[in-house]
Amino acid sequence: MRQKWPHLHLTVRQPTDASTPQRMTDSTDERPARIDLAAAFRWAARWDMHEAIANHFSLAVSQDGAQFLLNPAGSHFSRIRASDLLRVDAAQPADAQAPDAPDPTAWNLHAELHQRLPQARCILHTHMPYATTLCCLQDFEWLALDQNACRFHGRIAYDRDYAGMALDASEGQRVAGLLGQGKSVLFMGNHGVIVVGPTVAQALDELYYLEKAAKLQVLALSTGRPLALIPEPLAALACAQWNDYPTAFSELHFAALKLILDQKEPEYKT
Numbered sequence: 001m002r003q004k005w006p007h008l009h010l011t012v013r014q015p016t017d018a019s020t021p022q023r024m025t026d027s028t029d030e031r032p033a034r035i036d037l038a039a040a041f042r043w044a045a046r047w048d049m050h051e052a053i054a055n056h057f058s059l060a061v062s063q064d065g066a067q068f069l070l071n072p073a074g075s076h077f078s079r080i081r082a083s084d085l086l087r088v089d090a091a092q093p094a095d096a097q098a099p100d101a102p103d104p105t106a107w108n109l110h111a112e113l114h115q116r117l118p119q120a121r122c123i124l125h126t127h128m129p130y131a132t133t134l135c136c137l138q139d140f141e142w143l144a145l146d147q148n149a150c151r152f153h154g155r156i157a158y159d160r161d162y163a164g165m166a167l168d169a170s171e172g173q174r175v176a177g178l179l180g181q182g183k184s185v186l187f188m189g190n191h192g193v194i195v196v197g198p199t200v201a202q203a204l205d206e207l208y209y210l211e212k213a214a215k216l217q218v219l220a221l222s223t224g225r226p227l228a229l230i231p232e233p234l235a236a237l238a239c240a241q242w243n244d245y246p247t248a249f250s251e252l253h254f255a256a257l258k259l260i261l262d263q264k265e266p267e268y269k270t
């Protein structure tokens with residue numbers, strides 16, 4: 001069995017793979033995880049955050065993060081079902097001949113990130129238009145321009161060294177180093193964004209608000225008028241208020257989104 005990406009030490013497993021029961025013990029029932037991640041794909045497509053059949057979302061299903069769910073190559077976000085998601089293992093050799101091998105750039109980024117940042121359970125990577133526009137501005141720094149933007153105060157890392165496509169593991173290692181310093185959002189220069197979170201609900205909520213705030217910043221910059229920036233202490237206060245909000249905001253948002261899918265696209269759960 002020839003290995004296509006031996007340096008990644010990854011292998012593809014189908015959801016029903018019964019050959020490695022010992023590796024399944026700490027993942028219990030992964031069906032809810034599959035449903036949540038499928039819902040995230042559907043909504044990313046609805047929000048026009050997707051790009052062709054590229055971009056990838058992943059969700060750890062083992063405690064150490066080495067095993068995770070990932071979208072299969074060639075699948076459009078808008079059609080992904082829970083059962084379509086690949087279960088992959090960053091600690092196992094890859095099977096190059098697998099007809100459903102995932103996209104190599106997904107391996108290189110997500111496998112390295114899940115292994116190196118096990119607290120980042122859900123990892124979302126998109127080229128969503130407004131945030132990516134900001135990634136293409138020279139020396140751009142996130143603007144405390146509105147309440148939504150304040151949510152990300154102090155949590156954005158910047159990669160200003162675009163290095164082409166992630167076709168080997170070194171790129172994933174480099175990106176993991178940028179995110180591993182208390183940051184949960186990475187602006188990838190000339191490329192796109194990565195958002196990480198402890199759950200699909202929280203990561204998707206972050207992705208949504210990041211793009212909303214980025215859109216407002218692009219629009220504001222396009223006016224050419226002076227910007228009314230929020231002073232740093234106020235931005236920090238608003239960020240703390242986001243963090244300490246008295247309801248489970250992200251979870252309520254995600255539950256509402258899934259209710260819409262339950263009615264309009266119930267097959268996402270299958």
Ligand SMILES: [Zn+2]
Pocket residue numbers: 055125126127191192
């Ligand atoms: Zn990308």
